Amino acid sequence: MAQQNAASDSAVIKKIYDDALTSYESYDNLRYLTKNIGGRLSGSPQAAAAVEWSKQVMDKMDLDRVYLQEVMVPHWVRGDKEEARIYNSKQIGSEDVNIVALGGSVGTGDQGLSAEVVEVHNFEELEKLGKKNVKGKIVFFNRPFDNTQINTGTAYGGAVDQRGGGPVAAAKLGAVGVIVRSMTNDIQDVAHTGGTRYQEGVEKIPAAAISTRDAETLSKLLKNDAKLKLYMRMTCETLPDVLSYNVIGEIKGSEKPDEIIVVGGHLDSWDLAEGAHDDGTGCVQSIEVLRLFKDLGIKPKRTIRAVMFMNEENGLRGGTKYAEMAKENSEKHVAAIESDMGGFTPRGFGLEGSDVQLRKLQTWKPLLAPYGLHDIDYGHGGADIGPLKGQGNVALIGYEPDSQRYFDYHHTKIDVFENVNRREMQLGAAGMASLVYLISEYGL
Amino acid sequence: MAQQNAASDSAVIKKIYDDALTSYESYDNLRYLTKNIGGRLSGSPQAAAAVEWSKQVMDKMDLDRVYLQEVMVPHWVRGDKEEARIYNSKQIGSEDVNIVALGGSVGTGDQGLSAEVVEVHNFEELEKLGKKNVKGKIVFFNRPFDNTQINTGTAYGGAVDQRGGGPVAAAKLGAVGVIVRSMTNDIQDVAHTGGTRYQEGVEKIPAAAISTRDAETLSKLLKNDAKLKLYMRMTCETLPDVLSYNVIGEIKGSEKPDEIIVVGGHLDSWDLAEGAHDDGTGCVQSIEVLRLFKDLGIKPKRTIRAVMFMNEENGLRGGTKYAEMAKENSEKHVAAIESDMGGFTPRGFGLEGSDVQLRKLQTWKPLLAPYGLHDIDYGHGGADIGPLKGQGNVALIGYEPDSQRYFDYHHTKIDVFENVNRREMQLGAAGMASLVYLISEYGL
Numbered sequence: 001m002a003q004q005n006a007a008s009d010s011a012v013i014k015k016i017y018d019d020a021l022t023s024y025e026s027y028d029n030l031r032y033l034t035k036n037i038g039g040r041l042s043g044s045p046q047a048a049a050a051v052e053w054s055k056q057v058m059d060k061m062d063l064d065r066v067y068l069q070e071v072m073v074p075h076w077v078r079g080d081k082e083e084a085r086i087y088n089s090k091q092i093g094s095e096d097v098n099i100v101a102l103g104g105s106v107g108t109g110d111q112g113l114s115a116e117v118v119e120v121h122n123f124e125e126l127e128k129l130g131k132k133n134v135k136g137k138i139v140f141f142n143r144p145f146d147n148t149q150i151n152t153g154t155a156y157g158g159a160v161d162q163r164g165g166g167p168v169a170a171a172k173l174g175a176v177g178v179i180v181r182s183m184t185n186d187i188q189d190v191a192h193t194g195g196t197r198y199q200e201g202v203e204k205i206p207a208a209a210i211s212t213r214d215a216e217t218l219s220k221l222l223k224n225d226a227k228l229k230l231y232m233r234m235t236c237e238t239l240p241d242v243l244s245y246n247v248i249g250e251i252k253g254s255e256k257p258d259e260i261i262v263v264g265g266h267l268d269s270w271d272l273a274e275g276a277h278d279d280g281t282g283c284v285q286s287i288e289v290l291r292l293f294k295d296l297g298i299k300p301k302r303t304i305r306a307v308m309f310m311n312e313e314n315g316l317r318g319g320t321k322y323a324e325m326a327k328e329n330s331e332k333h334v335a336a337i338e339s340d341m342g343g344f345t346p347r348g349f350g351l352e353g354s355d356v357q358l359r360k361l362q363t364w365k366p367l368l369a370p371y372g373l374h375d376i377d378y379g380h381g382g383a384d385i386g387p388l389k390g391q392g393n394v395a396l397i398g399y400e401p402d403s404q405r406y407f408d409y410h411h412t413k414i415d416v417f418e419n420v421n422r423r424e425m426q427l428g429a430a431g432m433a434s435l436v437y438l439i440s441e442y443g444l
Numbered sequence: 445m446a447q448q449n450a451a452s453d454s455a456v457i458k459k460i461y462d463d464a465l466t467s468y469e470s471y472d473n474l475r476y477l478t479k480n481i482g483g484r485l486s487g488s489p490q491a492a493a494a495v496e497w498s499k500q501v502m503d504k505m506d507l508d509r510v511y512l513q514e515v516m517v518p519h520w521v522r523g524d525k526e527e528a529r530i531y532n533s534k535q536i537g538s539e540d541v542n543i544v545a546l547g548g549s550v551g552t553g554d555q556g557l558s559a560e561v562v563e564v565h566n567f568e569e570l571e572k573l574g575k576k577n578v579k580g581k582i583v584f585f586n587r588p589f590d591n592t593q594i595n596t597g598t599a600y601g602g603a604v605d606q607r608g609g610g611p612v613a614a615a616k617l618g619a620v621g622v623i624v625r626s627m628t629n630d631i632q633d634v635a636h637t638g639g640t641r642y643q644e645g646v647e648k649i650p651a652a653a654i655s656t657r658d659a660e661t662l663s664k665l666l667k668n669d670a671k672l673k674l675y676m677r678m679t680c681e682t683l684p685d686v687l688s689y690n691v692i693g694e695i696k697g698s699e700k701p702d703e704i705i706v707v708g709g710h711l712d713s714w715d716l717a718e719g720a721h722d723d724g725t726g727c728v729q730s731i732e733v734l735r736l737f738k739d740l741g742i743k744p745k746r747t748i749r750a751v752m753f754m755n756e757e758n759g760l761r762g763g764t765k766y767a768e769m770a771k772e773n774s775e776k777h778v779a780a781i782e783s784d785m786g787g788f789t790p791r792g793f794g795l796e797g798s799d800v801q802l803r804k805l806q807t808w809k810p811l812l813a814p815y816g817l818h819d820i821d822y823g824h825g826g827a828d829i830g831p832l833k834g835q836g837n838v839a840l841i842g843y844e845p846d847s848q849r850y851f852d853y854h855h856t857k858i859d860v861f862e863n864v865n866r867r868e869m870q871l872g873a874a875g876m877a878s879l880v881y882l883i884s885e886y887g888l
Contacts, residue, residue: 018592148462150815152867185867345789345846347816371594372791372846374818402789402816402846404867423596423629423848 004442009367013434016292017371020430023295026288027422029057030281030343034274034417041103041271042311043075043242050267051245054308057287058249061294065252068245071321073311075242076104078271079235082208084179086218087114089227097214098189099179100272101236102163102196102207103314108177112233113138113206115176119222123161123169135174138230140222141166142181142215145407152185152403153341153380159183160194167207168199177232178207181215184407189213192411193270195314206234244310246318249290253302253440260303261439262336263289263432266312266319266384272413277406280417281343281425283308285399288429289436300440302334309384312340316383323387333394335439337432338382342409343425344401346372349435350379353395357444361397364438373431375400395444399432448886453811457878460736461815464874467739470732471866473501474725474787478718478861485547485715486755487519487686494711495689498752501731502693505738509696512689515765517755519686520548522715523679526652528623530662531558533671541658542633543623544716545680546607546640546651547758552621556677557582557650559620563666567605567613579618582674584666585610586625586659589851596629596847597785597824603627604638611651612643621676622651625659628851633657636855637714639758650678688754690762693734697746697884704747705883706780707733707876710756710763710828716857720864721850725787725872727752729843732873733880744884746778753828756784760827767831777838779883781876782826786853787869788845790816793879794823797839801888805841808882817875819844839888843876 020026037053040046051068058066084099101107118134120126121143126134141162145155160183167178182192191211198204210218221228247267253259265282269275286306293300310318326333337349348368351358361376368376381389381396388394401424409415464470481497484490495512502510528543545551562578564570565587570578585606589599604627611622626636635655642648654662665672691711697703709726713719730750737744754762770777781793792812795802805820812820825833825840832838845868853859 017594021591147465147867150461150871345848369818374813404789404871405865408865421849421852423591427594427848 006367009438012298012437013367015296016433016437017430019292019296020288020426020433021423025291026284026426026429029284029287030276030420030425031417033280033284034276038274039271040267040269040275042073042244042268042314044271047244047268047310051247054247054267054283061249061290063249063251063290065250067248069248069321069325071244071246071310071317072241073244073317074315075239076314077237077239079107079237081233081235084208084230084232086221087229087231088225097218098191098211099208099232100191100193101234102180102209103193103270104196104238105207105234105236106204107235107237108206108233112231113177114229114231116227117218117222117230119219126169126173131173134170137175138177138179139166139170139175140179140218142219144181145185147185152407155185156183156407163194163209164197167196167205168202171203171205175205177205179230180207180209182209182212183410184212186408187212187216190412190414193272194411206232208232208234246310246322247308248305249287250303250305251290251293251300254299255301257303259332259334260305261334261436262305262307262385263436264307264309264384265339267308268311268313270313270411272411273415274417276415276417276420277342277409278411278415279312279340281420281428282339285339285425285429285432289433292433298437302440304436304440312384319384320387323391326388327391332392333388335395335397335444336381336385336388337397337399337435338385339399339428339432340382340384341398341403342401342406343420343428344405345424346427346431347400347402348373348375350377350398350400351395352381352389357395360444368431368434371427371431399428401428450811453882456742456881457811459740460877460881461874463736463740464732464870464877465867469735470728470870470873473728473731474720474864474869475861477724477728478720482718483715484711484713484719486517486688486712486758488715491688491712491754495691498691498711498727498731505693505734507693507695507734509694511692513692513765513769515688515690515754515761516685517688517761518759519683520758521681521683523551523681526678528652528674528676530665531673531675532669541662542635542655543652543676544635544637545678546624546653547637547714548640548682549651549678549680550648551678551680552650552676556675557621558673558675560671561662561666561674563663570613570617575617578614581619582621582623583610583614583619584623584662586663588625589629591629596851599629600627600851607638607653608641611640611649612646615647615649619649621649623674624651624653626653626656627854628656630852631656631660634856634858637716638855650676652676652678690754690766691752693731693750695734695737695744695748698743699745701747703776703778703887704749705778705880706749706751706829707880708751708753708828709783711752712755712757714757714855716855717859718861720859720861721786721853722855722859723756723784725864725869726783729783729869729873729876733877736877742881746884748880748884756828763828764831767835770832771835776836777832779839779841779888780825780829780832781841781843781879782829783843783872783876784826784828785842785847786845786850787864787872788849789868790871790875791844791846792817792819794821794842794844795839796825796833801839804888812875812878815871815875843872845872
């Protein structure tokens with residue numbers, strides 16, 4: 001193992017931060033990706049544009065290799081209509097509510113769907129209600145985030161089973177549709193989409209998220225009028241799979257070119273907005289890591305690979321394909337770092353890996369803490385890098401920005417460029433580049 | 445000194461966070477202060493409304509004492525016009541630019557002021573130009589923030605001398621007006637106001653801030669056309685001083701009632717917007733500290749005092765008066781904590797105090813770090829608590845939220861409620877309450 005030199009490492013890291021904070025390239029890249037290309041759901045023309053654009057950006061960077069990795073992806077489309085309305089049981093009034101179809105959902109048909117609503121907060125409550133209370137109804141999953149969680153990702157983890165598993169559980173009891181409270185800490189008017197799952201042999205019923213404000217309203221109305229009806233209409237559908245790509249750029253290691261460090265984000269996004277924090281920032285930060293090495297003339301000892309994964313949101317096909325190809329090619333991955341928790345101010349890194357790897361990472365705390373990177377501990381790596389798990393000793397590392405604002409924007413129409421602060425995003429890129437530098441020098 | 449008990453302290457702190465993150469009181473207070481009252485420049489009707497409102501809020505809280513502290517404050521008003529335009533020297537074109545008068549500036553008179561512009565970046569450059577190049581001109585101070593500073597407050601500190609000292613330095617050389625580049629890292633269209641100073645015996649010349657985008661434009665135009673003219677018109681003026689108040693609420697200590705811990709923010713703000721981050725959040729967080737103690741039934745051993753200081757922005761009369769009265773009444777202040785760096789996600793506390801105090805604060809790191817409060821070190825206390833310095837052993841402590849976004853909003857028309865994240869603000873209040881709790885238990 002190479003001898004560590006804190007003073008010179010500290011000087012390199014300072015150079016990385018100085019450059020990242022004074023260059024506008026990553027921010028201009030984010031502007032292009034969000035404003036000129038926009039939302040880029042897997043299989044969409046915008047996703048294809050994002051593949052072409054990110055390849056062109058890296059082609060200009062004098063890297064050792066830029067290439068595409070083929071992957072077939074699902075092609076779900078929202079269609080042109082999604083609407084919902086509450087009718088009270090006396091049919092003397094109605095109220096529009098904000099919904100968005102969940103990714104992968106079937107549509108309601110042109111006529112829409114109208115049914116009574118039964119509210120539950122978890123799967124146990126649903127089971128207890130049983131078929132007789134659920135059949136023919138719309139199940140409304142309304143468990144909120146636990147606001148006492150300091151990390152909002154933990155709160156998300158405690159609620160998102162409703163979105164993923166709600167439709168199957170409800171359909172098993174004969175429900176005709178599902179409404180899920182949006183995944184956010186905030187009380188908002190915007191609804192949050194996200195993927196849901198069906199199961200072979202269980203009827204596919206339409207599923208949508210409702211804004212938290214409307215979820216509160218619906219819950220209140222149900223208390224006084226259990227027979228109210230919800231009308232919902234969605235024209236979403238799933239089309240045949242489409243050929244798409246992971247986009248990969250690489251700087252070869254000078255001493256151990258066969259040892260690979262991945263830094264990545266996912267290029268696809270939901271369709272409701274521009275996919276700025278999710279995950280435009282992760283993509284431009286990963287490209288920025290390569291740019292910083294090139295522009296500062298830092299020659300990494302190990303190979304650094306920026307990967308724009310395709311189809312994280314509704315399939316994870318890109319991450320799965322990347323890991324398959326890595327195995328097929330007998331590649332040796334030392335570490336994979338993913339940025340997919342937004343372009344917010346840095347807090348640290350979360351490791352899925354061994355004790356030895358964690359202790360090594362923590363020896364670098366004195367180098368990283370001056371930049372706000374204090375939280376270096378076990379944590380969640382990332383969805384796209386997850387399939388690499390178990391290949392050799394690869395350390396899966398999640399870049400952890402501050403979590404407070406992520407679920408204000410996540411999967412909504414307000415996940416736009418304007419809600420990204422340039423410096424916060426740049427600091428994230430610099431933090432990732434610093435960690436990549438240390439791993440490329442000393443391994444893990 | 446009382447024996448510390450980390451387990452029970454940790455439980456109290458957890459209760460504080462749970463309550464702060466699930467109560468909407470501080471957020472509702474912020475909404476009222478910003479949306480119903482709005483900008484509250486010293487001497488304005490809104491400042492008087494804010495005094496009355498914050499007293500009423502605390503009157504309802506069953507505190508041991510709520511009172512006002514009289515203080516005479518400056519009464520500067522912006523007037524109804526401020527505009528600026530660049531004319532090229534051939535008089536064949538003009539361009540509007542965004543300016544805002546600096547607080548305390550004299551007006552230009554109804555006709556406005558038109559003059560050639562000379563650009564400088566610091567006082568040395570200005571001195572070198574000398575009277576012959578400055579006389580009759582508008583001096584344009586255009587030194588940007590140093591973006592390589594990780595803490596934006598440090599960058600602000602490296603630039604703000606232009607705003608405070610620019611008019612006097614320019615007037616001494618015969619300038620007729622001053623334009624200062626806005627104090628922000630960002631390139632924006634909004635201009636940032638802020639206080640400036642005149643000096644007895646030096647002519648008072650009109651001074652305004654120009655948006656950073658327009659500063660860049662003006663600088664470029666000057667390179668090609670050194671004889672261009674800037675027209676500016678501002679109808680601001682200073683009226684006679686007005687009677688106003690610090691607003692104070694207090695919970696008496698159960699064991700050492702004579703030992704006081706202050707937690708505060710400033711109630712006044714600039715007039716351009718709602719004064720949300722500066723410093724609505726500091727005020728509602730300070731009130732929230734008292735509410736948390738009351739609602740959780742925590743009886744502090746030492747006295748806790750929430751102070752809404754008046755006139756931080758353009759005079760510091762409230763802070764000065766508070767310290768005078770503390771001295772006059774022979775009060776013993778153990779610590780004063782100020783929140784005046786915005787309602788952003790917590791980072792830590794900065795101490796102006798002794799080694800002994802710092803070591804004591806740092807023993808509490810294990811209790812505070814789980815909540816993101818890692819940075820506990822020497823730092824800047826706060827403007828309003830500054831005048832207490834030297835009274836006994838008072839520790840002056842600045843609450844330090846993340847600094848990245850503060851200067852996007854600071855002193856502009858976009859410092860509004862919508863740009864405050866509820867949870868970030870609540871986490872700040874909980875952090876302050878936790879520190880107040882520890883100091884009230886164990887002293888400093």
